[in-house]
Amino acid sequence: MKGREFKDAMYDGLAKMLKSISNPARLEIIEMLSQGEKSVEGIVQATNLTIANASQHLQVLKNNNIVKSRKEKQYVYYSLVSDDFLSLYQHVIKYAVHEIAELEKIMNRQREDNKSLNAVNLDELETMIGNENVLLLDVRPSVEFEFGHITGAVSIPMNELMTHLKDFSKDKEIIAYCRGPFCVLADEAVKVLSEKGYKVRRLDEGYPEWKIKQLESN
Amino acid sequence: MKGREFKDAMYDGLAKMLKSISNPARLEIIEMLSQGEKSVEGIVQATNLTIANASQHLQVLKNNNIVKSRKEKQYVYYSLVSDDFLSLYQHVIKYAVHEIAELEKIMNRQREDNKSLNAVNLDELETMIGNENVLLLDVRPSVEFEFGHITGAVSIPMNELMTHLKDFSKDKEIIAYCRGPFCVLADEAVKVLSEKGYKVRRLDEGYPEWKIKQLESN
DNA sequence: CAAGTATTCAATACTTTTATTGAATACTTG
DNA sequence: CAAGTATTCAATAAAAGTATTGAATACTTG
Missing domain, CATH: 3.40.250.10 (Rhodanese-like domain)
Structure with a gap:
């Protein structure tokens, strides 16, 4: 693998992961799941999403290894894949709230x-x-x-x-x-x-x- | 401001910031700038971008407060806005390289x-x-x-x-x-x-x- | 096994992002 | 001030992301 190919592959993969969390609906889902696992229905109740749309966003997160799911009876429960991700997510929030003037203003x-x-x-x-x-x-x-x-x-x-x-x-x-x-x-x-x-x-x-x-x- | 509006505003703003770094070309630019400030031309030489395209990506990063610019003679020099961002960026890289199997494989x-x-x-x-x-x-x-x-x-x-x-x-x-x-x-x-x-x-x-x-x- | 419920899938229209092109601007130097 | 260089702007077409709808699947329960 040449240097350019390697770089492209890494930056593409990295961008893909970041894109999967660069969406307001998915960020809210992540926030919900950081409290513990939730069923699709549980997520829908806490957000403004339709069921199909929530499910779709969950698939995106799942394909990017941000969340995992398990099935019990009729329900599918989702949760964050690791505390390492949670720690990263919190770093993002902390940066945003302290360094982005616009967000700091809204929060205040x-x-x-x-x-x-x-x-x-x-x-x-x-x-x-x-x-x-x-x-x-x-x-x-x-x-x-x-x-x-x-x-x-x-x-x-x-x-x-x-x-x-x-x-x-x-x-x-x-x-x-x-x-x-x-x-x-x-x-x-x-x-x-x-x-x-x-x-x-x-x-x-x-x-x-x-x-x-x-x-x-x- | 009602709770829902507040949340929407925060998640929208957060997603906007994340989107600005969720692009392979912009990630590569960030990586270049983490070595110190560079002119637009300097960035073009190190990447596969055209000048206009690189400039456009730089505007996106600038509008999201990721980079800043200063002008000296004919040249415009860009640099990362803060070490706080650099630290966040490195957290992202570290997570990606260790936790995303696909990227780990490419790197190995x-x-x-x-x-x-x-x-x-x-x-x-x-x-x-x-x-x-x-x-x-x-x-x-x-x-x-x-x-x-x-x-x-x-x-x-x-x-x-x-x-x-x-x-x-x-x-x-x-x-x-x-x-x-x-x-x-x-x-x-x-x-x-x-x-x-x-x-x-x-x-x-x-x-x-x-x-x-x-x-x-x- | 029929009825009911939870979730996902597939297709569509809509919006946003991206790269490319060529022109416009701003600055320096002779 | 004319010519040259660096950068940005504006317009476009192509690609990717998103929400909505209705149907399909999978599972539970009576």
């Missing part, structure tokens, strides 16, 4: 609307764990909590938050988190709770970021 | 052809520097060496290699490196030198990977 506007501008990051969180006066709140659906969560977190899915208000003390500092920087559940939680007079901030990132950080520090 | 075939299968990685290299019996050889064009190189390396551009053969001792172990895993200069150097009976291996990665590693360990 969103956080402003939800009074969640002064977010806590993972490093800060670490100094807070074990502190009696801090309550770490996981507002994702409970399936996702059960699949994995940040050590010490309490699960109260967003849609049950209002009925659990009485459980919270207004003296404690509440840190709400969900799926990651793009997830709006924690923003909503901050909005609701702060309007009721609680001390609450959101975690900048989410469960998968915490998980990868744990893995990488070992 | 290439290395086999050039007798450079048992490459040295950056960690191993670190244990070798200062060793009198190891010669670290930079075979990139000398402009690139001057722009920056691995500490302790000696510059002998690939096209001058044959005329410098007499300078090498067959007792020393030679480690050849160039622009990175996709660069074929080091492979060629290994082929030539090993056929002449020298003890030679290539470095798995290249100058930019070394540089980012230095930056990140501080």
